[in-house]
Amino acid sequence: MDPAEIVSTFLRILPQAIVSGVALGSVYALIAQGYYVTFTTTETVNFAQGEFLMVGALTSYTLLVLSGLNFLVALVVVVVLMAVMGVVVERVAIRPLRQLLSVGWILSTVGVSVILRQFAEIYWGREQRRVPSIFGDTPIFIGGTGIFPQEVFVIVASLLTMAALLFFLKRSTFGKALQAVAFNPAAAGLMGINVRQMVVVAYIISSILAGIAGMLVAPIIFAHAEMGALLGLKAFAAAIIGGIENPIGILLVGIGLGIAEFVAAAINASFRDAATFLILILLLAWRPQGLFQRVTAEKV
Amino acid sequence: MTGPSGTPSPTVTTEAPGSSAPVLSVRNLVVHYGQIQALDGVSIDVHPGEIVALIGSNGAGKSTTLRAISGMVRPTSGTILFEGRNVAGLPSHRIVRLGLVHVPEGRQVFANQSVRDNLILGAFQRPEDRQAGSHLLDRELSRFPVLRERQHQLAGTLSGGEQQMLAISRGLMARPKVLLLDEPSMGLAPLLVKQVAETVQQLNAEGVTVLLVEQMATMALSVAHRAYVIQNGRVVVEGPSARVAADPEVVRAYLGGAAGHEQASSKFGADA
């Protein structure tokens, strides 16, 4: 192909790549907000976050396709399921391992992810499941670019959810208490805040975010047992690069990664997954503490 | 009420304000941080309406005593009776609800939230006090005018002195029966330290019982009714603050025993 053709192809697919990229990226950002909430309150993250998304997606498949339930009802069921799973993972995989100040929680949440993946394979099998979009699957064409209504819905819904999260954290007393626990748990206790409860709340929020992300993304990507692994990892990459204590940074980087991924896919489809991780490795090599992180020295 | 040189002096009455039963009574408190013993049997009483000072040099165990009382650390043994009920070992969030409020060392305001939000968090356990129109919130915003001025600013942008005022007001939002003040003078310029002393007296006049921990002995003794001196995890001197101020033992508690030489007038309270 001569250069002119390459450029024109590139320009032709660019709008599509951007829309799809923003949709995917906002999902990354949504998942990553979950990492932000738990990391700031507990300095831990749920390495099974991607699998929580997968359970959300496959559950929505079961509820919407097999049981024919209404979307809102399915949403409520998924949210409740996620909340319960969040409580369990905090109690079983996080709390017992935190007191040792070790990184054992990394291994235990990885264990949770393995268990969830295996259960999903057993219950739903390995096939990819199609979840129809409630807006239909016909693309809308705007100036030559095809956009799926679901993608627009994903962008809008993710942004709304993140806005709601931020509003909750900044405006509600509960949210302020959560921030207080993140900032200084001992002082938060002196305000009468039950720190342990707040930690559980953080995990509930994080899990619900993953479940919602799963329901949103299922119609775009086929729902299957392996879908969560890569999504969860890329979202974590977004969190680290954007600064795990910086929700706006996470949003921007998440969307950026989504766009970068689609552009990379347009160039060479096979290596789109590798691209994100390569960026991550290079970035952490340059700045081990992430892009926007404040560096805290150890007091000796 | 002012003393001879125009500076405020403690409300001196013929009888100690707390001749009634103590509202807070600590007995034989032993605290360890891991293997390190921080307190070796500390006993303290605070009567209603009093200002009691707990002084001593750095590392003596003063802050540890407050932390054990407020539940930030779990004592190894000993009792902490608050209004007759043993609260030793309870988690902080439950102790606050009982009316025992700790303004921690180093202020520890929530720097990434606004002044107003800090106050609101102080009233976390009483929804009616955190509402926008709450009388208590209004009172505390007015106590130190600078707080009302800067109520929407991030607490981290306040100066040290302003943060101290915020921390105290935040503590008051919890409607304390007994206020535990942990080294309020730390890191403050002398003029601000004076202001803190005046604030403590003002609070006491409003009816708040205060247990004041201080490294700066002079300031604490000038406002307190009674004082305890802690050294190496034990109480070594106690009594009405006037007597404690005159005791040379206090300087030795801070700077170590005299090595046989005579010390230049270490009765630091003698020339009033």
Add this chain to the structure above:
Amino acid sequence: MTSSFWARRLSAPIFHHVSVAGVALTAASLVALLVVPLLLDNAYYMRIAQQIAFYTIAAIGLNILVGYQGQVSLGHGGLFAVGAYTSALLATRFEVPVWVCIVVGAAFAGLIGALVALPTLRAKGPYLAMVTIAFSVIVYVVAQNWTDLTRGPEGIKNIPGISWFGTEIRQLRTYRPFGDDGLTFGGSVAYFWIVGVAALLVQLFAGNLLAGRWGRTINAVRQSEIASETIGVSVYRWKVGAFALSAVLAGLSGAFFAHQDGYIVSDTFTFNKSVELLVFVILGGARSLFGPLIGATVLVILPEYLKTLASYEWVPVALKPIIEHYLLFYGALLILFLITMPDGMAGALKRLPGLARLLPPVPPPALRPVAALARARGSNGMTRAELVADDVKMYFGGLKAVDGVSLTIDPGRIHGLIGPNGSGKSTIVNCLTGVYRPTGGTVRLGDVAMNALPPHSIAALGVTRTFQNIQLFRDLSVLDNVMMGYHLRMKSGFLGMLFRTRATVEEEERFRQEAMDLLSFLGLASLADTEAQSLPYGLQRLVEIARALALDPHVLILDEPAAGVPAGEIATLSDVIRRIRDAGVTILVIEHHMDLVMGISDHVTALDYGRKIAEGTPEEVQANERVIVAYLGPKDMFALPATEPGVESTPTSNGVVAR
């Protein structure tokens, strides 16, 4: 044979100073490896045995990294894959002899591991985990998609097996070395011998490394990077080294895997492989010598057992799929063990009462306790210089922690440094030891400027320190803690430690004796083999001082040595510090405990708000008005209540009043 026979130490290559019991165990293992397969001679069992063998190799490597060195790696599946593909490609594309392919595969995996580790090992905890996961995923994606090279999911076929005396091993049906009537065995037995002996050698060499200085250092780095730096360990290099070594072993394992069946597909090398390897280590017992072997054995057999179980009639149909998904069990066991049995099956076995009697621990060789310190300190040829801070400033943004402090610590004296909270004492000490780089002014030892030097270089110059929060290597014995202090002076190299050469072992013994001398000097000889964290706090403090002394410092900086030490042990501490000064070491003591610092110091400096406010003998400083005001507050600001003449306050019943 009495127990003293088993405890006797040998003087033989590779087995220097190993007890007879140790050699016997090794020999017995080798014999078992060779003989047992001949008795079983079942291809299915041999295959499992081969798997156990090469997974043990990978697990030993990962244990060194995760267990001993404390770094989380979720990427060793990727390194396993690198070893497998490298070996397979060299053998199929370039027809290199298989032995060579395997070695190159391992080496190349080590190289890749080092390349990944070099830039990323400064990241910690979850970030490092993330990088290793990312690496694992990238390797999988490349394997899956770069089909020209790896043939992706279709896989590389017909990978030649190792050749066994001329015949390719998988073609070997029966081998009769002793003629037609003698012993016969198939190729699978032969391959097991190869992989099994390799595993035995890896276990042996790993044991050599971990039992000696290399293992001690890796352990120390895990427990306190700061203290390790202070002792002169270049922490970063050791971490990369441990990572590279574990990568080599993972690659070796992968190479053996590739030649086992002669067929590899990219689907094998998912992230799950990394998790599997970790589960072997955790379940077997992290930081245990035989944990990897136990873990690999149990967890390779488990899926096979589960498959058999699932085929039984009496198992309910609903449960069958659960049983077949053995990874489910891996995940659940991982969590279970992390919470309930962090030291794994090896740890549980050690705690079985019967076993302890069966294998009593072999006591280390006896040392001669010495009453006094034989060598004079500071007599190693360098002149004793004074430690000087010259108008040092340390600003953190707007905060002036130290604002122009000048301090001279003369050789051979005890110099005390006091000051209230926030006066800058700790900051100036951090400037003197390289933890901070001063914003202004100079820090020097004699004529040598130290401003820009990192902590381990300053340690090498002869200035060493202890910490406010004791930074002992908690899991190591008292003796091993002190031995760490000799790190800079020990010369044995990696190969010497690997092969347990006579020179290495003798050097170790020499320093052990020196460490015992030092402990005796401090009165700690009887505690030499006690685990550091089990000691009372005051003694831990002394051990930390002993370790600092092992560096043979000119200047010893003690940062709040009395912190946490119970009142009754302060006198012992004072005594020890004086004896150290008498032995020729210069001492700077930063303290809040006034009785201690005033009692032992020859000279005291007092700081407040980042500036020097007084200097002189302890008595002079104690009586100094500025010092009294700094600690107790200004007298003129507060109207103190009027005193009644002649009345003293009440001494308390539980307080010490008189001095």
